Amino acid sequence: MTASTFHIGGERAVRRLGLGAMHLPVSPARDRERGIAVARRAVQLGVNLIDTAGLYSWGANEALLAEALHPYPDDLLIATKVGVAPPGPGRQADIDGRPVFLRAQVDEALRRLRLDRIELLQLHRVDTKVPLADQIGALAELRAAGKIVHIGLSEVSVDQLAEARGITEIAAVQNRYSLLDREYEDVVDACDAAGIGFLPWRPVHPAVVTPSPVTAVAAELGATPAQVALAWLLRRTPVMLPIPGTGSLAHLEENVAAAELSLDDEQAARLDGIAGV
Template structure:
C-alpha cells in the first residue's frame, strides 16, 4: 500500500495530501474570516503541507496564513514561491528571476511569514531572460546562508530540472498535472527516479467538471465524487506525488481530505489510466 506521507528533501515529513491556499480571499471582511477558518480546519484535519506564493495577492496570502496559523504547529510546512513581480500596466504580472529580485523577495517572505528560514522555497517560474544558473544559484546562496532549507522548482521540463540539479539539490517540482492533463508525465517520472517531491497544481479540474464518463463511473463505484477520484488517482500514481488541492470552502476541504482514504482497485486504476488525457 502506498504511504500516506513523504519526506521532502529527506528530512521534512508531510502528509501527501496538502492544501493550496491560492483560492483563499484575503479581503478584510467576512470572506477573510472564512478563509482563516478554512486554513485552520485544514490543519485540524491533519494537513501538514500548505502551499502559498508571493504572487497570491502580492504577499497578502502569506499574511493570511500567518494570521490563521502562527505560531505554526511543528508538523506544518508552509511552502512559498518567488520569481514573479507585480503588474506594471499595461503589462500583467511578469517573471523576474534577477538575482537581486529573488534575494529581496526571499527576505520579504521571511519577514511576512515570521520565520528565520523558509523550509521549502520554490522558484515560481524560470525567467527565460535570466540564465538558469543565476536564478537557482542565487537560491543556493540563500540556502547556504541558512535562509532557505530546501529548494523547489515550478513548471519545468526534464531538461531544466536536470540543468538545475547540476547546480543545486532540488527537493520538489510543482507542475500542472491531473488525470486528464498528463503533459508532464516525463517530469513526474524523473522526480520519482530521483526521490523528488512532485506537487501537482490544478489536481482536480477538469476531472471534477467532466461529463459522465469513466471518472464518474469509478466515483459511483466508490461512493465518492469525481474530485475525490481525481485526487485518489494522483495519490495512487506515484509515492512522490503530493497533490495540493485548493478551496475556500470547508465542505470542499473536508471532501478533498477524505479522498486520501480512497483506494483504487487494479481494474479501476487501469480504467482511469486509459482515460484520454487532454494535452
C-alpha cells in the same frame, strides 16, 4: 497500501495530501474570516503541507496564513514561491529571475509569513531572460545563509530540472498535472526516479465531473469524481503530493477524505487509460 507520508528533501515528513492556499480569500473582511477558518481547519484535519506564493494576492495570501496559523505547529511545512514581479506604473506583472529580485522576495516572504527560514522555497517560473544557473545559484546562496531549507521549481521541463540538479539539490517540482492533464508525464517520471517531491497544481481538472470512467468509478466507491481524481494521483507515484485548493470548508473536508480512498487495480487501469483533454 499507498504511503501516507513523504519526506521533502529526504528529511521533512509531510502528509501527502496538502492544501493549495491560492483560493483562500483575503478580502473583504467576511471572506477573509472564511479563508482563515479554512486554513485552521486544514491543520486540524492533519494537513501539514500548505503551498502559497508571493504572487497570490501579491503577498496577502502569505500574510493570511500567518494570521491564521502563527505560531505554527511544529510539523507544519509552509511552502512558498518567488520569481514574479507585481505590476507597477507603466508595466504589467512579469517573471523576474534576477538574483537581486529573488533575494528581496525571499526576505519579504519571511516577513509576511513570520518565519526565520522557509522550509520549501520554489522558483515560481524560470526566467528565460536570466541564466538558470544564476537563478538557482541565488537560491542556493540563500540556503547557505540559512533563509531557506529546500529548493523547488515550478513549471519546468525535464531538461530544466536536470540542469538545475546539476547546480544544486532540488527537493520538489510543482507543475500542472492531473488525471485528465498529463502534459508533464515525463517530469513526473523524472521526479519519481530521483525521489523528488511532485506537487501537481490544479490536481483536479474541471472536466473530471463530466460523465466518464471517473464518474463511474466514483459511483462504485460512493465518492465524488474529485476524490477519485485525487486518489488516482496518490496512487500514481509515492512522490506525488497533491495540493488541491479551496476556499470552502465543505470542499476542504471532501478533499482531505480522498486520502483514505482506495482504488482497486481494475479501477486504476480504467482511469490510467483515459485520454488527456
